[in-house]
Amino acid sequence: MTRVLTINPGSSSLKAALRTPTVSLTAEIDRLGTSEARCTVTDTGMPPVQEPFSGGAADAVAHVAALLACRDIRPQAVAHRVVHGGSLFERSVVITDAVRESLTALVAWAPLHMPGDLASIDAARACWPDAAHIACFDTAFHHALPDDARRLPLPAFADQLGLRRYGFHGLSVRSIVDTVPDLGDAVVAHLGSGCSVTAVHNGQPVHTSMSLTPASGVLSGTRSGDLDPEIPLILLDQPGATTASVRTLLSHHSGLAGIAHGLHDVRDLLAAREHDPAADLALRVFTRDVAMAIAAAATTLPRWDMLVFTGGIGEHAPTVCHEISARLTSLRLPRTLVVPADEAAVMDRETRVLLRAHLDVQHSSPQ
Template identity: 70%
Template sequence: MTDTDTAAAVVLTVNPGSSSLKAVLRDPAPSVTVEVERLGTDRACWTESIAGHAPTSMPFAGDLPAAIAQLAELVTRRDVRPDAVAHRVVHGGPSFDRATVITDAVRQELSGLVAWAPLHLPGDLASIDAARAAWPDVVHVACFDTAFHHTQPDEARRLPLPTWVDQLGLRRYGFHGLSVQSILDAVPDIGDATVAHLGSGCSVTAVHDGRSTHNSMSLTPTGGVMSGTRSGDLDPEIPLLLLDQPDATADTVRDLLDHHSGLAGLADGVHDVRDLLAARDHDPVADLALRVFTRDVAMAIAAAAATVPRWDTLVFTGGIGEHAPAVSGDICRRLTGLRLAGPRLASGTEPCAGMRELAATGLRVMVVPADEAAVMDRETRALLAAVSDEPRSLWC
């Protein structure tokens, strides 16, 4: 495939989250976009946007493979056949530090990493399997959320545990790398930055010279900042104490930490920030959950800033970071005590009160939409050009 052919290729990007699905078909400009929110709940919603037409939304009752099947039907109705399908995969483990063609061997190796991302990888793999079944004769590519962070120095990746633990591959990997890369693409003069990706999952990344120096998550996406249903960092004795409870097992404790903690644990099962914001003025439980969350994120941002020589820029992205100014404003207010110097509110950013206060301390504060699909599309086109001369049998 020539460079011209690669640029004109039809690429479908598939991005399954812990509670969502986003897909974009580019041929080569975006022509179809699908978003499924609150997947797996009775409020799941399917929204599709066809180029030249207004978006349409409808309830969606199926699971992730059903969403992929419905996506395939939509693409087929458009009389389009993708040349490649790019899949966001949350964890690449020690083996995968760049976009990779998904062969049966790669699929098998990824299945061995499920324990390192139990909330995400089963869905990622189910999505891959459904898409490979729908499009068996096209190239499928894994784009890893951990790959961006492979440039981190040893001091950032190594856990304070014996060497033999590191040799098992147990180290800090970092996540939301595709999101952070999309921010760097959008803001090339970002300088030394912290990027707060706040959505169903939350993490903070520090960037110096375009490279990751730190991410608040660790071996798994459960660590770091608390999120919708995940605990984030805990005293390591707490899971051990929970295992001492009657009838407790490793699986029940893992389920507690991944599915019933974070905002959901604090707010009696409610984990959607939109619902908590609507209730906070009359519900002290919702208010406390939000205050714990914004405190946790602010502390993670301050810690990330300590890993770069000069903290120039703070970026908010992700569903919460882009659309919940009450939350980002509270986070900013908590950071004003760092007492930087000189106002630097980024142009084009619609500021809330907290952002104005923080910008007055000298930090450039920005809200930048993440575009993981654009990064996946670019990585996939580059890989298509690299493997085009290989026998197609090697792609399966």
């Protein structure tokens, strides 16, 4: 019985699940890095237990290690969600020192995520040095995008530098493809701390809203999404501005937070909208932006059979999903589903495939 631990760090959370491959233990840390962070632990057959948590991604991994250690559990493999694989990594890979070093070069292409991804990888490799560690990339699913979806409207030299559409939330979309057998031609809206919209035809991506980095596409909790390209340049011209300060502004203080004076969790915005005009405006801008992205994605499909909402907002904020759908009523709105994303299941499966391949190579090698 091979125990695989999946570690899924997000921009504001970290989720861990132990699988055999059925789930036996989960730990989810929500609102990571804030004073409101909580860790919810669920053992099979037991009610969830919640406790306060403080610290970052590496601390979260250490906390998961402690939870396993007190149960005398050591995983044989650890699967890591890694947001960006760039042009180097088109599929899941075993993390070697060389792979770990290559991932460092991608930090600039996902500065909100990759530092936490790498910190959690380093912490996990230290906690479980004898386990196989596997990188599962959010960009891998989108390597199947057609060339007219991948290419950005830039000169050839920029394309040769790797500046193209990579797309994100690929593990989430892959899980929807795997769990909805009659998906057909669908638009999948992954709405969480980060948001993206993907069109899927015959189980393959044909369009996705995020581009080179997870800061692109529709607005998110703290990210601006797509902007007029002159706006960052104007911001850079402001007194005292630097590339780092503008990147921080666009990644940490924009999106819903920028409109609602710092509020960016949709639960808080929904609770505040009746008495806070800024919260109401943020939600209206958000639903408008997402609806437009869904409509645009639908134009890339031969037909539109299904709209799927997933992610933290998609799964748990029906009011927001209803408001998005209401904006689409002038179109032929297809069957609409809310499907929980199970990125950990995809990571677990890909890890087991890699482990089996590794064993097959060992068995076929001459003694």
